[in-house]
Amino acid sequence: MSRLPIQIKLSDSKKEKPDPQTLVFGRNFTDHMFIADYDEGKGWHSPRIVPYAPVTLDPASIVLHYGQTVFEGLKAYKSEDGTVRLFRPEENMKRMNLSLDRLCMPRIDEEQALHALTQLIQIEKDWIPTLPGTSLYIRPFVIANEAFLGVAPAKKYQFYIILCPVGSYYKEGIHPIKILVENEFVRAVKGGTGGAKTAGNYASGLKAQEAADKKGYSQVLWLDGVERKYVEEVGSMNIFFKINGEVITPAINGSILEGITRKSILQLLRHWNIPVQERKLSMDEIRGAYENGQLEEVFGTGTAAVISPVGELNWDGYKMIVNDNKTGPLSKKLFETLSNIQNGNEKDSFAWILKLNSELAKLA
């Protein structure tokens, strides 16, 4: 990115903003986007905010053939007084660099990327919906755009940030989902790219997701690729189990994505003195806890839903109904606390919030 000033070219026309009552995820994009270019030897250059427009790629671009691309996902929230809040955006930029490293792609300057992001959001702030549960989804991503069919790291890249207003994940309030434990397909394995936010991890999960859909399950629970015993993630969320008063989540092991919501949930739980363990957790142990009546709550965590309570786990036909298929008290408390910190209705005790105005003031 370099420390160059961002060139800004505003759009001549503005799109009509979608009805905040009926927003869907990932379909409507704002009027502008951020772009920066990278060339080997020159580094990141030409940071600019331009009208949202198609990407032009040579058909031989490496991203289209060999998947050299990484992305991030985070949200901006606007309260009725107009304050715009970002939730731990510096964590996303940090993780993007870890993903870039894994894919042999050039690192970005995290601080500059954050400045670019805040400038873009300032320009698009009228796009941020204010209805409860709504937000502006932010998608930074880097693609390899060198035209070369050799399997080697590219010498040219582009960094984009695009924005889309999104609705409440839970249209009728938080409610539990049904999960199928996946025995056939594997999302990622130790030594692979599971710890990075990169395209291949998502492409590989589609087949299992499709099969789960057909059986009436909304997500799959991924098991480890080696022993097929230990839980890893659910869909594209991290997963937590409350067993006999303790909260257990799989430890970061190289094949699990280190979620920023996961990290925040762990901080909250420890702050509340609720016993927490990050460790290996097998399906056998979960089944044992269920049979002993100790499987109290199960929930996924991620940027989209914040908390997704799990009401049913189906493991090879064996169905475990969790907390009577209702949202458990801890899931509910975590959802409300984190959502309230994000939208400004609760004190930001952990300094997780970046207010847009204070960030912009730094730039002035």
Added chain:
Amino acid sequence: MSRLPIQIKLSDSKKEKPDPQTLVFGRNFTDHMFIADYDEGKGWHSPRIVPYAPVTLDPASIVLHYGQTVFEGLKAYKSEDGTVRLFRPEENMKRMNLSLDRLCMPRIDEEQALHALTQLIQIEKDWIPTLPGTSLYIRPFVIANEAFLGVAPAKKYQFYIILCPVGSYYKEGIHPIKILVENEFVRAVKGGTGGAKTAGNYASGLKAQEAADKKGYSQVLWLDGVERKYVEEVGSMNIFFKINGEVITPAINGSILEGITRKSILQLLRHWNIPVQERKLSMDEIRGAYENGQLEEVFGTGTAAVISPVGELNWDGYKMIVNDNKTGPLSKKLFETLSNIQNGNEKDSFAWILKLNSELAKLA
């Protein structure tokens, strides 16, 4: 694709053709390309040959974020009498459909795709170099171009075929390469996408390749992701070991790509009554054979190099020098036989060759 006729729009200008003596792989593309579109509910439509030009993608296109893309690679050879030969192209189209299935993408009509390919090559036939060892590399690929940030199979796709003249893989004749056995990183695992020709498998291999390069090794030998004991592939080639008169190659297990060169080599070996086994092969067994003086030859197989003899295998610092670091007699015979069938200097006993003229005659 549907059975629609292919619309042809020729380029107003022609690019200068590169010097066949100094051709490099994957850098120079011909004047035209083939495109077809897919829309859910409508199927494949609008097949067309148009001037080679950039792809225009919404920044939110699924391929850029979630890697929904598959590709193929094959070659056309032109002999001095002007005959153009394709090597088993129907196998590539068949495999492309297997890859499309794995990635939840719509199948193509294999026969129509082959017709499109031959029509494109007919238009570009002056681009096919005739120097020994040169050929026209053909890259069919399908990308998801729906603008949607949800993790779900796209409802819109494009199928492309692009062409590039390529030089001899071995500028100074066939010679052995040095291979590093990879213990840290994993290319693919059972249950993953290793059996499909899709972007994520290549992206995940870059990091290991980069580390091997730094140590002076030109490729890595991938081990299985579960036990880290059994050989899988080398770089992006299949791998064969000649041990005590027998040729052994890893069996297709879901994480190995089923190479078309691999399949052809197996047919040749069986035709020659050389004992062949497709089975699991561990590094311990290879080391044992090496210590007993029974590791006679090692070679990779793939479209780019046909045969790549391996002169050195480095497994955690233990170096095995194969056949005195020279190309073995079997590797040489396989290379020459297959190359000669491909370029028309040897009888096509297995009906592997599709001659362009005879295929075009069918269309007339």
